[in-house]
Amino acid sequence: MLSFIAVLIDGTIYASWLFLVAAGLTVIYGVMRILNMAHGSFYAIGAYAAASAIGWYFSDGTGSAGMSFLLLIGCAIAAGLVVGTLVERGLLRFMYGRDEILMVIITYALLLILEDAMKLIWGVNPYFAYQPYTALGRSTIAGLKVSNYDLALIGVAVVVGLALWGWLERTNLGKILRAVIHDREVASAMGVNVRRMFFLTFIIGTTLGTLAGALTAPSISVVPGIGVEVIVLAFAVVVVGGLGSIEGAAVGALLLGLSRAMAVHFAPQFELFVIYGVMSLVLAIRPQGLFGRTLARKI
Amino acid sequence: MKTNTIKRQLAAGVAALALGAMATAANAADNGKYRVGIVTFLSGPAAGPFGIPSANAAKVIVDGLNKGALPAPYNTKGINGAEIEAVVIDEAGGATKQVEEFRNLVQRQKVDAVVGYISSGDCLAIAPVAEELKALTVFYDCGTSRLFTDNTKPTYTFRTGLDAAVDNIGAVRYLAATKPDVTKIAGIQQNYAWGQDSWTDFTESLAKLMPKAKVVESQMPKVFQGQYGAEISALSVKRPQVVHSSFWGGDMEAFVLQANARGLLDDAVALLTCGESALDRFKDQAPNGTIIGARGPFGAFAPDNELNTWFVKAYTDAYGMAPTYPATKMAHAILGLKAAAEKAGGNNGSVPTAEATAAAFKGATFESVSGTAKMARADGHQAVQPISYGTYKYDPKTGKASIENIITFSGECVTPPDGTTSDAWIKAGFPGAVCN
Amino acid sequence: MRLDKTELALVGLAVLLLLGGMVAPGWLIFLVTIALAKALVVQGVVMQMKAGLVSFGQGLFYCVGGYAVGMGGPFLGISAGLVLLAIGVVAAVGLAMVLGLLLTRYREIFFAMLSLAFSMILYGVLVKSQELGSTDGFNVNNWTLLGQTIAGGETATHVVFLLTVVAAAVVAFLLHRYYRSSVGMTCEAIRENEVRVEYLGLSPRWIQYANYVAAAGVSALGGGLTALAAGHVDPDMAYWTTSGEFIFIALLGGTGSVLAPFLAAIVFSLVRTYAIEFVPHAWQMILGFTLLGIVVFLPKGLWSLFTRHRPEAPVVPAAPQKTSTGGAGA
Structure with missing residues (x-):
């Protein structure tokens, strides 16, 4: 019984993390049709930025936990704006209209460049920024000790998901974006500045990536290569959910998160395959992913 | 036409680059150094x-x-x-x-x-x-x-x-010397050759040297996963007294941080065969008493x-x-x-x-x-060479970590003799081991 | 048999390489051997690219080919190098015949991701197999060629080089003919417009299927040769970054000629090895900028430097004529 509760809690926490990581990827794909290989690097940049800021903030031994959360989010947004602007203005805007696969390769090149750029900026030594993680303490749920920070992550994921959904479904800007998603040319003919929409979307996607990294940083040790590790996971989530669909990413994250927690508790030997196994299974049954529709409204 | 000339020049350039690279064949050679x-x-x-x-x-x-x-x-x-x-x-x-x-x-x-x-x-x-x-x-x-x-x-x-077998034979010997009464042991390793081999060596040595100890849980997450929430729950549920891990680098630090925050390390002692490499970074995140090794008489154990x-x-x-x-x-x-x-x-x-x-x-x-x-x-x-294990001790006043309760096992005590594989030696019960 | 220009170039280059192999230093021979072997895997990627599919999991067949060569000795008691290579190809073709049934239903990014997933599943299985050395893999040695034991040493390097050059040349020759055959041309048509191909009464899916299976065999041969040359196999061969490297090389060369992947693989290896030597801390960045430069300035790959006509596609009305006359050749 305890194990079932544990699966539920662990699975949900992991799913929230997966969703945060995948949200930016799916937003960018939905609007821009770019499967962004460099998304993992954005995640890593967010983690590094947050970890170095937290390290600096607590370096003199004082500092309040409350401030550190603001710092985390502030760093993520700042890093997202800077990196997003640089990449979009400096590179991607010259590439629009190219083949979808070619865009994947461009972002793959970007990934290689950013991995080394991070190494040049932050070095290879691990960054440890645990203060926000431990500051919240832990709760006991049915005999299982759970970190409050991890529980808070669930809340953040829900808020981010709802905000994205509300933004797309309930605001004017969201309607314009949906028009772009639906038909780029027609939207353009109707007077929508598609390129501006792309810029905006890319900034938001990037910031979601850095936010996921910044929120993860306190619970891990930030080392080179963490970005590469999350890309395939994020891809799996969005492919399972249906590329470009926010609801899909949420459901995909839950499905993968719970499956993995189940494997860890009841069949640890299958843990290594579970993500790819579920992904293959879903695609075999629904070739477009759970919420993917060929031409219908995406995101 | 103009593009053609440029292209031809570029083509020649690529060809020259390839040939040049082959030709240089590094003349750096014999400079007497x-x-x-x-x-x-x-x-x-x-x-x-x-x-x-x-x-x-x-x-x-x-x-x-x-x-x-x-x-x-x-x-x-x-x-x-x-x-x-x-x-x-x-x-x-x-x-x-x-x-x-x-x-x-x-x-x-x-x-x-x-x-x-x-x-x-x-x-x-x-x-x-x-x-x-x-x-x-x-x-x-x-x-x-x-x-x-x-x-x-x-x-x-x-x-x-x-x-690497030496690490784990040494680890079990250290446990046997300092915590002979533990009965519930769990492990978490990275799912690749290093983790798998470490766990095999550790559990087989355990069976010989501490037959009363039982392995209650074994987790093998993907290497560089970084998030161990589910694994820590699975370990916690089994209430182990010692958690063995051959994790290293960021994975090890992340695991210790998360396990500590989740209370797993309140009741269980972590045994980290590569722990010394993060000695300066654990700070107050690794509990005092955590058993750490350095894969030999190196680093802080030198x-x-x-x-x-x-x-x-x-x-x-x-x-x-x-x-x-x-x-x-x-x-x-x-x-x-x-x-x-x-x-x-x-x-x-x-x-x-x-x-x-x-x-x-x-x-x-x-x-x-x-x-x-x-x-x-x-x-x-x-x-x-000998191998040493000790326990972690952090002094919050100075912010410095140190190692205490160090026990060193001589090379002859933990290394299989020539001609015997470590696996066979462990299974045979360490014949010929000379321990101090 | 009349040879066209590419085929003549192919034969010429192979002879040149073999002659060069007599004087070149060992490290260069090895580098070229590995590059050519990997180029064969890249040929597999290019075959599918020509038909409009990008495989992010070609490492799967590379790995199958490599492991077949490695496991043939200890598990089947076979030491004949050519038989081992053949086993790898057969195993890969068999696997592809099964996976292809599912995979050829997918296009674009879904094909890419699903092929990646299968490759990663093999990676997982191998990591789990402690008897195969898990991630450490195992060494490949004591194989024979035509009854001669190739025990290692300088001769081994040369023998594998010879074998690789010959294999690469033969495969390239066959591929060149294949690309100009009606099936090869249909693959390009499928990439351009699958529905129209269907209207012509052909089945794009089964053509894709045949192409996929053939590509698997070619890639497995590359994997087997790599295993013989490097003397070691490990699960990294199936990891997604390995497949990424193959796509990298494929784009570097372009799909313009059957020679392009070979050129690209050698250039890639040289750029990488010198980048590692001169900027050991930032060699990935060099690779990244190289790739970016190629995509921006030579979207049709390095090969477009060697073609006479402009790299851009011919103007629309001219296109069909051009393809049809090209198809009538050979």
Whole structure:
């Protein structure tokens, strides 16, 4: 019984993390049709930025936990704006209209460049920024000790998901974006500045990536290569959910998160395959992913 | 038409580039210096905890040797009087690429010896190539027990680091000595060869030395996963008293942080075979009493001798922190190479041949930053040294961590005798082990 | 048999390489051997690219080919190098015949991701197999060629080089003919417009299927040769970054000629090895900028430097004519 509760809690926490990581990827794909290989690097940049800021903030031994959360989010947004602007203005805007696969390769090149750029900026030594993680303490749920920070992550994921959904479904800007998603040319003919929409979307996607990294940083040790590790996971989530669909990413994250927690508790030997196994299974049954529709409204 | 000319020029350029690259075939060769290839991780997750400290240590030692600044018996300049020139290469990219880079080092860069390799897969792949090219190669860190069982009859390959089986035999001996009454033991390893082998060695040794202890849970998450929420729950549910882990680097730090925050380490003691590499970073996140090792008498476990005192000071002056175990291991390997090359002799200032150096290295005993090392296994190609474990202690006032309750097990106590594989030795109940 | 220009170039280059192999230093021979072997895997990627599919999991067949060569000795007691290579190809073709049934239903990014997933599943299985050395892999040695034991040493390097050059040349020759055959041309048509191909009464899916299976065999041959040359196999061969490297090389060369992947693989290896030597801390960045430069300035790959006509596609009305006359050749 305890194990079932544990699966539920662990699975949900992991799913929230997966969703945060995948949200930016799916937003960018939905609007821009770019499967962004460099998304993992954005995640890593967010983690590094947050970890170095937290390290600096607590370096003199004082500092309040409350401030550190603001710092985390502030760093993520700042890093997202800077990196997003640089990449979009400096590179991607010259590439629009190219083949979808070619865009994947461009972002793959970007990934290689950013991995080394991070190494040049932050070095290879691990960054440890645990203060926000431990500051919240832990709760006991049915005999299982759970970190409050991890529980808070669930809340953040829900808020981010709802905000994205509300933004797309309930605001004017969201309607314009949906028009772009639906038909780029027609939207353009109707007077929508598609390129501006792309810029905006890319900034938001990037910031979601850095936010996921910044929120993860306190619970891990930030080392080179963490970005590469999350890309395939994020891809799996969005492919399972249906590329470009926010609801899909949420459901995909839950499905993968719970499956993995189940494997860890009841069949640890299958843990290594579970993500790819579920992904293959879903695609075999629904070739477009759970919420993917060929031409219908995406995101 | 204009584009055509440009294109033709570009085409010619590409062709010339390829030909030129082939033609240069590195004329760097014989400049009278002793060229050492240093191969270690400069990128990827192993760079921070292992690769960079190792590369730093190589620099400190090479600079020190070139100045003749080390204490006796290494107070002579360079290697055999020849200045040492280090060529540093990134170990990232997998075994096939490393074989390629190894050939480049030996045949293009004409290095006289190669010191390096952290990944066991790389060591296994390099060893036969080193023999084929007759290139003197010193493996300083990789731990696989298969190194000299897969590559029998080594001539040019040596390993100054210890077999990974030693880590886990030592770990069980430490548990048996300090916590003989524990009954519930769990483990969490990275799901790759290193973690799998460590866990096998550990549990088999446990069965022999602490038959009352039962393994209650074993978790094998993907390597570099970073998030261990579900694994920690699965471990917690079984209420173990000791949690063994061969995690290293960021994974280890993340696991300790999360396990501590989740309360797993309130009731269970963590046993980290690679724990020492994060000694300065754990701070108050690892509970006092956590058992940590350094894969031999390295890093914080290195003995208090003149060489090590010099090394710790030189390293600390250069990099602002004490050397961790990978750094000591690299220094150890280079000193072993120097000892062998000088034993091989030849005129002062000349570079001894690989054959002579290998013959001198075989079965040699040399002084090092980690005490005296004997090349006493695998027909004189594998070093035997003691292994130490101790417990973590953090002083919040000074912000410094230290190790206490250190127990050192002699090499003969934890190393299988020649001709026996570690696996067979453990299963037979350690016949012939001489323990202090 | 009349040879066209590419085929003549192919034969010439192979002879040149073999002659060069007599004088070149060992490291270069090895580098070229590995590059050519990998180029064969890249040929597999290019075959599918020509038909409009990008496989992010070609490492799967590379790995199958490599492991077949490695496991043939200890598990089947076979040491004949050519038989081992053949086993790898057969195994890969068999696997592809099964996976292809599912995979050829997918296009674009879904094909890419699903092929990646299968490759990663093999990676997982191998990591789990402790008897195969898990991630450490194992060494490949004691194989024979035509009854001669190839025990290692300089001769082994040369023998594998010879074998690889010959294999590469033969495969390239066959591929060149294949690309100009009606099936090969249909693959390009499928890439351009699958529906129209269906209207012509052809089945794009089964053509894709045949193409996929053939590509698997070619890639497995590359994997087997790599295993013989490097003397070691490990699960990294199936890891997704390995497949990424193959796509990288494929784009570097372009799909313009059957020679392009070979050129690209050698250039890639040289750029990488010198980048590692001169900027050991930032060699990935060099690769990244190289790739970016190629995509921006030579979207049709390095090969477009060697073609006479402009790299851009011919103007629309001219296109069909051009393809049809090209198809009538040979």
